[in-house]
Amino acid sequence: MNPPTPVVFVVDDEPAIRKAVARLMRSAGYTAMTFASPQAFLDDYPQDAHGCIILDIAMPGLNGLELQQALAESGQALPIIFLTGRGNIPMAVRAMKQGAVEVLTKPIDADELIGAVRSAIDRDVASWKLRTAFAETQRRVATLTAREREVLEHVISGKLNKQTAAELGTVEKTIKVHRARVMQKMNVQSLAELVRLAETAGISPVTSAV
Amino acid sequence: MQWLTILWSMTASACVTLAVMHLAVWLKDRANLAYLLFALTAAAVAGVGGCELLMLRAQTPEDFGLYMRWTHVPLFLAVVSIVAFVRVYFGTGRLWLAWAVFSVRLAILVVNFVVTPNVNYATISALERRYLPGGESFAVAQGVISPWTRLAQVGSVLFLVFLIDASVQLWRRGNAVERRHAIVTGGSLVLFVLMAAVHTALVQQGVIATPYMISFAFLMPLVVMAFQQSADVVHGSQLSQLLARSQSDLRGAGERVELAAEAADLGFWEWDTGGDAVWATQQFREMFGIHGAEKIDFRRVMEAIHPDDRERVDAAIRQSLTDGGEYDGQYRVVLPDGRTRWLGARGRVDLNGRTRPPLMRGVVFDLTQRKQAEMESVKQRNELAHLSRVTMLGELSGSLAHELNQPLTAILSNAQAAQRFLAREQPELDEVRASLKDIVDEDKRAGEVIHRLRLLFKKGEVQHQPLDLNELVTEVLKFLNSELVNHAITARTELQGNLPHVEGDRVQLQQVLINLIVNGCDAMADAEVRDRELSLRTECANGDGVCVSVIDRGCGIAPERMESVFEPFVTTKNQGMGLGLTMCRTIVSAHGGRLWVTNNADRGASFHLALPARKGTSP
Numbered sequence: 001m002n003p004p005t006p007v008v009f010v011v012d013d014e015p016a017i018r019k020a021v022a023r024l025m026r027s028a029g030y031t032a033m034t035f036a037s038p039q040a041f042l043d044d045y046p047q048d049a050h051g052c053i054i055l056d057i058a059m060p061g062l063n064g065l066e067l068q069q070a071l072a073e074s075g076q077a078l079p080i081i082f083l084t085g086r087g088n089i090p091m092a093v094r095a096m097k098q099g100a101v102e103v104l105t106k107p108i109d110a111d112e113l114i115g116a117v118r119s120a121i122d123r124d125v126a127s128w129k130l131r132t133a134f135a136e137t138q139r140r141v142a143t144l145t146a147r148e149r150e151v152l153e154h155v156i157s158g159k160l161n162k163q164t165a166a167e168l169g170t171v172e173k174t175i176k177v178h179r180a181r182v183m184q185k186m187n188v189q190s191l192a193e194l195v196r197l198a199e200t201a202g203i204s205p206v207t208s209a210v
Numbered sequence: 211m212q213w214l215t216i217l218w219s220m221t222a223s224a225c226v227t228l229a230v231m232h233l234a235v236w237l238k239d240r241a242n243l244a245y246l247l248f249a250l251t252a253a254a255v256a257g258v259g260g261c262e263l264l265m266l267r268a269q270t271p272e273d274f275g276l277y278m279r280w281t282h283v284p285l286f287l288a289v290v291s292i293v294a295f296v297r298v299y300f301g302t303g304r305l306w307l308a309w310a311v312f313s314v315r316l317a318i319l320v321v322n323f324v325v326t327p328n329v330n331y332a333t334i335s336a337l338e339r340r341y342l343p344g345g346e347s348f349a350v351a352q353g354v355i356s357p358w359t360r361l362a363q364v365g366s367v368l369f370l371v372f373l374i375d376a377s378v379q380l381w382r383r384g385n386a387v388e389r390r391h392a393i394v395t396g397g398s399l400v401l402f403v404l405m406a407a408v409h410t411a412l413v414q415q416g417v418i419a420t421p422y423m424i425s426f427a428f429l430m431p432l433v434v435m436a437f438q439q440s441a442d443v444v445h446g447s448q449l450s451q452l453l454a455r456s457q458s459d460l461r462g463a464g465e466r467v468e469l470a471a472e473a474a475d476l477g478f479w480e481w482d483t484g485g486d487a488v489w490a491t492q493q494f495r496e497m498f499g500i501h502g503a504e505k506i507d508f509r510r511v512m513e514a515i516h517p518d519d520r521e522r523v524d525a526a527i528r529q530s531l532t533d534g535g536e537y538d539g540q541y542r543v544v545l546p547d548g549r550t551r552w553l554g555a556r557g558r559v560d561l562n563g564r565t566r567p568p569l570m571r572g573v574v575f576d577l578t579q580r581k582q583a584e585m586e587s588v589k590q591r592n593e594l595a596h597l598s599r600v601t602m603l604g605e606l607s608g609s610l611a612h613e614l615n616q617p618l619t620a621i622l623s624n625a626q627a628a629q630r631f632l633a634r635e636q637p638e639l640d641e642v643r644a645s646l647k648d649i650v651d652e653d654k655r656a657g658e659v660i661h662r663l664r665l666l667f668k669k670g671e672v673q674h675q676p677l678d679l680n681e682l683v684t685e686v687l688k689f690l691n692s693e694l695v696n697h698a699i700t701a702r703t704e705l706q707g708n709l710p711h712v713e714g715d716r717v718q719l720q721q722v723l724i725n726l727i728v729n730g731c732d733a734m735a736d737a738e739v740r741d742r743e744l745s746l747r748t749e750c751a752n753g754d755g756v757c758v759s760v761i762d763r764g765c766g767i768a769p770e771r772m773e774s775v776f777e778p779f780v781t782t783k784n785q786g787m788g789l790g791l792t793m794c795r796t797i798v799s800a801h802g803g804r805l806w807v808t809n810n811a812d813r814g815a816s817f818h819l820a821l822p823a824r825k826g827t828s829p
Contacts, residue, residue, distance in 0.1 A: 013695075014616050016652050020623035023645060027630035060695050085612040085692070107619040110626035 003128045006051030006121045011035045011067065012083070013059045017106075021054055021083075021113075028114045030121075038067035049078060050128065052101065052120035054113070057084040057091050065091065068098050077127060079120035083108060137201040140186050148185070149203075151178040155191070156198045157205030212346050214266060214421070221425045222259035228432055229253040231439070247295035248435060254291060255432075257284030259425030266348035266421035271334040274351050275327025282322045282329065285424070289315050289369060292399060296376045300391065302383065303376035311372050314365040321358050330414060332356040340419050348421045355414060366407035373400045391438075398434040402427045477574045481508060483531065484567030497553060497574055499545035516542035516550060527557070531568055534561045540577060552581040588672075591796060592718075596669045598793040599721045603666055606728065609693035610663060616692075617656035624648045662689060665717055676711040676824050677719065679756055683746050686723045697731045698739050704747040710823035712756050714801045719821075722794045722805070726760040726817045729790065733764030733815065741813075751820045755803070763814040772807055794819075 008025045010032055012018045022032035030051070035041040039062050041053075057064040068080055082095045082103040092103040101123065102116040144152065147168075154164040161179065165172045188194045198205075229252035236245035261281035268274040293311050297303045322329035334353035341347045377396025381389050405427040412418045471478060477494030481487070488506045495502055498514040515523055519541035530537040537557035542550050557572025603610065628645035631638040662685075687694075687701055694701050727744065734742045741763050751757040767775060778792040791805075798805040803821035810816055 014620070016620035016648065016655075017616060017623070020620040020627065020645075020648060020652075023641065023648075024623045024627040024630075026641070027627040058695050058698075060698070060700055063698065085615055106615050107622040110623065110630070113623075 003125045008032045009053045011041050012056040038062040052079045054081050057082045081116045141201045152182050153206045156195045218263040222256040225252045225256035244299040247291050250291040254284040254288035255428040262422045268349045275334050279328035286319045300380045302379035307372040311368045329358045398431040402431050481570045534559050552577040612692040617652040620652045672715045680705045699742045702745045706749045712821040713824045718797045725790045730762035733762045754823050755820045757820045759816050759818045761816040766809040766815045
């Protein structure tokens, strides 16, 4: 499955800069959307947004850092590249601590900015992939019956079918059938693969009392 | 000698003495005809006295008649001169009455010389000798009274009426002195005529036996006039003393004025517009560079005045000549050696009751040094203003650099985007075109920023021009945009529309506003971000001014520091010399305005800048 097309969101109170940066993004083959203020972005950005934000650090009203905070608090993980007019070091440090990809000083060099955008989008794609895989595993785990989940938990803790059958109070043959169903539902070929997937899904092995 | 002769001679000589005295007075004061006329009267009466003496000594009726006939000549002169005297001295008396008296008297005189022996007697048959104690005797005529005597009586009545009328008129019209004249002089003349006429008639009728005594009757006005004259002499000497004193006072005053004029280096001048002659003191001539002996007229004075000032001065002087007002002006004079001198002048117009061409007098004084000092102080003030402006801009350099950085950022990004669009296999020319257009726009904007900065940095001539304070506020806020953003301050404006213009130097007033706004920003540095709001308000001030208020929401100013914030070297900031507000106040004062601070009701302080509205720009 391919990630959705990334969008570069440009937030700057200065119309000329907004326009120029958006144009630069287009020249590098990205789709750009512009917002005149952090508040306008908060009000209007698409919920399933992908890509990154190019954000001016100092703006009247809500400033760039405050937008960064607000987004983090709402669980929106779009990577942010900050633009700063002057070498305001304390602000840059705070931006980095809050997880900014990069802080660039105006006037910005195109290659630097495009490079930063590329790595931000890569980061976003990676995180998207991660989130997508997690969601898929979760979906698969959700298809398991309660008995199958029990079997899974025993399998990934390295127990033999015989042991599992004994602990679950059934026969080895039944366990084998369950185990095959789990492998099939989780769409894995090997035990190693199953173990890794279960770990991703946060399913922990049974802690044996034995 | 017999005593009658002595008596008449004394009377006559008294009359002659008085006549001579009055004549002497008249010779010194020819304009005063009254003296001449009274001298004439006195002389005539002396003549009458002589005739009377001849009559009382007459030996035959023929002689008596002849002397009586000749008596009428001085009598005629006496009457006519009294009438003229009254007209001149009193300024009253009806003209037609005067002419009537004159005509009747003339008629009497004519008849007197036509009939024989005279106008009084038809015939004189004999002379009767009457004897008096001391062995003295006199002649009395015996004969038939002529009917023409009636004419003489009419003449006397007319004369009386004239005199009484003239005296009454003078009484009614006059002040205290004139009323005294009316009573004393008029009264004595009336009595004289009355007594003379009545006594003469009684003697003629034979009712009483005395010589004719007309000249004696005249003793009364004689005494009165003598008294009057000695009073005049006393008054005159008082006047002359007064005059002498006031002359010496005047001389003293003149000397004092001269001394003061010399000490103060004042030049006096007087311009007679009628003959166009200018009289001027030596100091005046020196100030105008006019040679001491040169004759000067108005044009010559105007020529000395600087060509740039000439028209203005000429108009102002002509204006005060028209309305008789005072003239007050300052102008430059170009000396023959090319130096320029500043003069102050003050003049006053004497309209001469508008009967003669007006006179203008005045004084000029040298203002060159004062003007130079003034210009020097203005120059220093402007240099200080510039210095403080440069300091302020230095403090703002970060924000100003950012203001310039914005268009540069846009330009670079547009240019690099354009390069990328061009580098594509299929160049996107529309994007390139749009980029180039934006580059041009942003470059212009950067140019404007630099232009504004250069104006503020420049140490140029102060130029007073009409300014719209709303426009100025908007400009300054644009200029300080980065500074405001950097301090996370929201600027709000409440600009009153239709604001009258003010007159001032754009750069200096911008400097004041920038200073006040930056101060407002600094005052809110420690405030919560949501409170950092700076308001700029313009409004018409009470009366005829315009007021700009810069309102912050900081912590305000302690009451005891309300004035000291404007003192030099008083500062709350780490950087800066504490000259900003001092300079602001100096600039505003030089613009004829006021700068003060108040604390807001809720929080923060407001700086108010009031400037007088430019004349003729009221909304």
